[in-house]
Amino acid sequence: DSGVTQTPKHLITATGQRVTLRCSPRSGDLSVYWYQQSLDQGLQFLIQYYNGEERAKGNILERFSAQQFPDLHSELNLSSLELGDSALYFCASSRSGRAQETQYFGPGTRLLVL
Amino acid sequence: AQKVTQAQTEISVVEKEDVTLDCVYETRDTTYYLFWYKQPPSGELVFLIRRNSFDEQNEISGRYSWNFQKSTSSFNFTITASQVVDSAVYFCALSEAVYSGGGADGLTFGKGTHLIIQP
Numbered sequence: 001d002s003g004v005t006q007t008p009k010h011l012i013t014a015t016g017q018r019v020t021l022r023c024s025p026r027s028g029d030l031s032v033y034w035y036q037q038s039l040d041q042g043l044q045f046l047i048q049y050y051n052g053e054e055r056a057k058g059n060i061l062e063r064f065s066a067q068q069f070p071d072l073h074s075e076l077n078l079s080s081l082e083l084g085d086s087a088l089y090f091c092a093s094s095r096s097g098r099a100q101e102t103q104y105f106g107p108g109t110r111l112l113v114l
Numbered sequence: 115a116q117k118v119t120q121a122q123t124e125i126s127v128v129e130k131e132d133v134t135l136d137c138v139y140e141t142r143d144t145t146y147y148l149f150w151y152k153q154p155p156s157g158e159l160v161f162l163i164r165r166n167s168f169d170e171q172n173e174i175s176g177r178y179s180w181n182f183q184k185s186t187s188s189f190n191f192t193i194t195a196s197q198v199v200d201s202a203v204y205f206c207a208l209s210e211a212v213y214s215g216g217g218a219d220g221l222t223f224g225k226g227t228h229l230i231i232q233p
Binding site: 044099104105107 | 145146147149151157158159160161164166205207209210211219220221222223224225226
């Protein structure tokens with residue numbers, strides 16, 4: 001158990017809908033990352049937050065947004081969902097978001113868009 | 115831009131055999147960090163090891179060992195006396211420091227190697 005929690009574990013929704021994925025980092029970690037794992041794209045970095053502020057952006061679509069709250073939990077919002085958004089979404093956390101730190105991953109949320 | 119290549123898509127061996135998973139990386143930074151993660155069938159990503167670009171010492175942890183060679187930009191992972199529980203997808207990943215101001219732009223992952231250990 002990494003100490004990172006993600007809810008829900010599974011999510012099934014329809015095209016055009018909006019969903020919110022939730023992540024709680026390990027105790028003491030200030031930085032949260034979101035990743036998408038799909039069959040065709042592999043594991044891709046989406047976005048990073050540190051202590052409530054956005055720090056880095058990866059291959060995140062404009063239909064996707066995220067935020068980190070004062071209690072350090074983070075939410076990833078996916079809107080206008082398409083079939084291709086079906087994937088496993090991981091949250092990871094690290095102490096202060098520095099490159100040398102290990103990122104610990106949550107169990108993931110498996111999203112299926114029908 | 116940074117890139118990680120895991121050329122072996124799938125490897126199948128019989129239990130107790132030794133197996134090496136290859137990882138080749140590309141980076142413009144002189145300071146960078148390399149990682150290996152394991153993804154068992156249950157789906158979670160489990161951290162195995164972190165190595166920085168200044169430390170080329172090989173590392174051994176039980177049946178696992180890692181060989182880091184800057185000259186060939188490789189960070190290979192060997193499992194000795196493999197076991198069925200080692201069956202998983204293994205990912206090599208890279209994090210750069212200098213060009214991201216010491217922070218982290220997220221990990222760049224390889225495509226993964228699916229390791230199958232047959233009993």
